[in-house]
Amino acid sequence: MKTRTLGKDLIVSEMGLGCMGLSYSQPPFPTKEEAIKFLREAYEQGVTFFDTAEVYGPFDNEELLGEAFKDIRDKVVIATKFGFSFDGKNITGVDSSRENIMRAIEGSLNRLQTDYIDLYYQHRVDPNTSIEEVAQVMKELMEQGKIKHWGLSEASAKTIRKAHAICPVTALQSEYSMFWREAETKVMPTLEELGIGFVPFSPLGRGFLTGTIKPGHIFPEGDFRNSIPRFNTPEYLENNFKLVKYVEELAEQKNTTPAAVALGWLLAQKPWIVPIPGTKKIERLKENNSGTNVMFSKEELENIKKMLDTIELVGHRYNDATESRVDK
Ligand SMILES: NC(=O)c1ccc[n+]([C@@H]2O[C@H](COP(=O)([O-])OP(=O)(O)OC[C@H]3O[C@@H](n4cnc5c(N)ncnc54)[C@H](OP(=O)(O)O)[C@@H]3O)[C@@H](O)[C@H]2O)c1
Numbered sequence: 001m002k003t004r005t006l007g008k009d010l011i012v013s014e015m016g017l018g019c020m021g022l023s024y025s026q027p028p029f030p031t032k033e034e035a036i037k038f039l040r041e042a043y044e045q046g047v048t049f050f051d052t053a054e055v056y057g058p059f060d061n062e063e064l065l066g067e068a069f070k071d072i073r074d075k076v077v078i079a080t081k082f083g084f085s086f087d088g089k090n091i092t093g094v095d096s097s098r099e100n101i102m103r104a105i106e107g108s109l110n111r112l113q114t115d116y117i118d119l120y121y122q123h124r125v126d127p128n129t130s131i132e133e134v135a136q137v138m139k140e141l142m143e144q145g146k147i148k149h150w151g152l153s154e155a156s157a158k159t160i161r162k163a164h165a166i167c168p169v170t171a172l173q174s175e176y177s178m179f180w181r182e183a184e185t186k187v188m189p190t191l192e193e194l195g196i197g198f199v200p201f202s203p204l205g206r207g208f209l210t211g212t213i214k215p216g217h218i219f220p221e222g223d224f225r226n227s228i229p230r231f232n233t234p235e236y237l238e239n240n241f242k243l244v245k246y247v248e249e250l251a252e253q254k255n256t257t258p259a260a261v262a263l264g265w266l267l268a269q270k271p272w273i274v275p276i277p278g279t280k281k282i283e284r285l286k287e288n289n290s291g292t293n294v295m296f297s298k299e300e301l302e303n304i305k306k307m308l309d310t311i312e313l314v315g316h317r318y319n320d321a322t323e324s325r326v327d328k
Helices: 033-045 060-075 100-109 130-141 155-168 188-194 234-253 258-269 284-292 298-310
Strands: 003-006 009-012 048-050 075-083 084-087 090-094 115-123 145-151 171-175 197-201
Touching: 003 033, 009 075, 033 060, 033 188, 033 284, 060 100, 060 145, 084 155, 090 284, 100 115, 100 130, 115 130, 130 145, 130 188, 145 155, 155 188, 188 197, 234 298, 258 284, 258 298
Parallel strands: 048 075, 075 115, 115 145, 145 171, 171 197
Antiparallel strands: 003 009, 084 090
């Protein structure tokens, strides 16, 4: 697989892998053995960029990556995230205090069975800790060799700029797909100006753009999508399905699948974008990775943009609790 560069010098496979669903947010989960086999298969297929977080599980997801990659540590780029506090396994809130970051990094290094993290993201901006303080801690962790690069998630352009001024930011990880395009106007101009990479999360619209979630779809108990208006309100799902139909048309034109088109479209937006589609199914890895072969002409991209601008989507992408953690 070809590579792309995030920020100044973080080289990653142009399609990453979101590992969250292996143990968080999207049950049923595979066994540990199945998950490790799956991660190794992704690596065999050319993926070198793996996305996890302390909060996925919590904790269990990092353990899977640690087990899967301990003998090929220098061949993979591991991104993980800090920024939540816990009482045992219960999340108690956002917390990017120095104390909590120091606790988090030791746990992550331990579970990942490594002595460095390639890309360490602040998972959510903490209203109680200035971003300058967080950036200062990142600088120290870099000096200690515990992290190589750092990034932010769901941060505003203003926060990114402040953070970057203290300690250069390598990547922003925020939601971006044909299903949620706010990043195009809100953060991408700043990322381009500052030379910061962009890692779109939920690049398949949490599965919606693949065409497998149809109106009336029932998600398993415990699936995060049960709490999101876009997914739990039948009228919204019905209305928004016109976008899926359009993606299906594009897929037919390109002789590929909707998932590959959705991912190829993201890659075509900017050379500094690296999506991290999430799947836990080996048979879907190849399909998602084939998004790297879907090409669009300038004219096609303009036409798609025009079309996307006319498709009216309804329903929030988050519930109120999750939305309250987005930096505006
Ligand atoms: N920073 C943040 O706050 C944040 C938030 C959300 C996610 N993330 C990261 O982004 C990654 C991806 O996001 P996501 O999982 O929310 O959304 P996504 O990648 O847009 O979609 C994942 C969903 O699509 C399904 N899927 C994947 N490939 C498919 C295919 N080819 N055909 C049909 N269905 C397919 C998956 O099901 P199967 O697993 O059954 O294939 C899963 O339900 C996560 O793993 C995580 O690392 C970060």
